[in-house]
Amino acid sequence: MSLSVGDRAPEFNLPDQDKQVVSLADLRGTPVLLVFYPFAFSGICTGELCQLRDELTNYTDAGVTVLAISTDPVFSLKAFKAQENLDFTLLSDFWPHGAVAQAYGVFNEKAGMALRGTFLVDADGAIAFAEVNGPGDAREQSGWKDAVAALAA
Template sequence: MTLSVGDTAPDFTLNDSDRQPFTLSEHRGSPVLVVFYPFAFSGICTGELCQLRDELGTYTDAGVRVVAVSCDPAPALKAWKTEQGFDFPLLSDFWPHGEVAKAYGAFFETAGMANRGTFLVDAEGKVAFAEVNGPGDARAQSGWKDAVAALAS
């Protein structure tokens, strides 16, 4: 079941592309945008995350930390991050496979990958925005931006 606005965001610790741990609860006091995506190096995912990279200031200027999560292993994420110049953490939900995506209701069980789930977690750890699209459905990021603007006001 997908999380809804007002739900407490499940805490998690995942390693980033440099195998450094990122724990959601350690960022309480600041909002965090958690962006799940199916696979590194795939077309739609590259387009979405490059747009996020190019518009990162929209989020960081509002005090929002951005992290992107897939079920890819850390070495693949490191190569993709380097290739694309992403300036936000890419987190690996590789093992136990997809457990964080499952906790957020953003796991596509049949294919063993994350769906396109986006969750804005507010400073208190509550979900302020939630959206889950299927793997082939690119997201419009305007909803995320509107939710960030609402938190900032």
Template sequence: MTLRPGDPAPDFTLPDTHGTPVHLADLRGEPALVVFFPFAFSGICTGELCELRDNIEEFESAGVRLLAISTDPVFALKAWQQQEGYGFDLLSDFWPHGQVARAYGVLDEERGHALRGSFLIDADGVVRWAVVNPRGQRRDLEAYRTALAQI
């Protein structure tokens, strides 16, 4: 079941592109936007994350930490981050495979990858906004802007 506004955000620890663990609980006191995506190097995912990269100042000025998560291994995410110049965290939910995506209700169990789910988590660790798009449908930057205005 996908998380909804008002639900506590499941805690997690995942490695970033340098292998450094990022622990959601360590971010308490500041809001975070957790963005799940299916695959590094894929067309829609690249477009979505480049749009976030190009508008990162909107998230930073709102004090929101951006965490992008997929079931890709660390090495693939690192290569993609370097290629695209992403200045935000890319986290690997590779092993145990999809454990965090499953906890957030966005793991496609049949295909073994995360769905396009985004969760705005407040400073207290509560989901304040959530969206999950069907396969092949990108997320809208305006929806992120609307959610940021509520935090």
């Protein structure tokens, strides 16, 4: 079961592409956009994250920290970030495999991957926006932008 608007965002500590641990608790006081995606280097995921890269100022100008999370190992994330010139942090939910995706209700256990879940966490740690798309369904990112604008207003 996925999280809904108003729910408390589950805390996590995950390594980024450089093996540095990122904690959601350490970001309290700042809105955070969590973008779960199935796999680095896959077609739809690459398109979505490159669009996010190209439109990143929509989020950063509003004071939002963007974190993209997959079940890929850190080494894949480092190569993916470099290849696609991504300007935001990629987090590895590799081990325990998919534990954070499970906590957010977006883990596909059969495939061992995260679904396309998007969550905007407000500065107090509550979910302000939640959307989950299936494995083959690309996200329409206008909903995220509207949620960020509403949070910033």
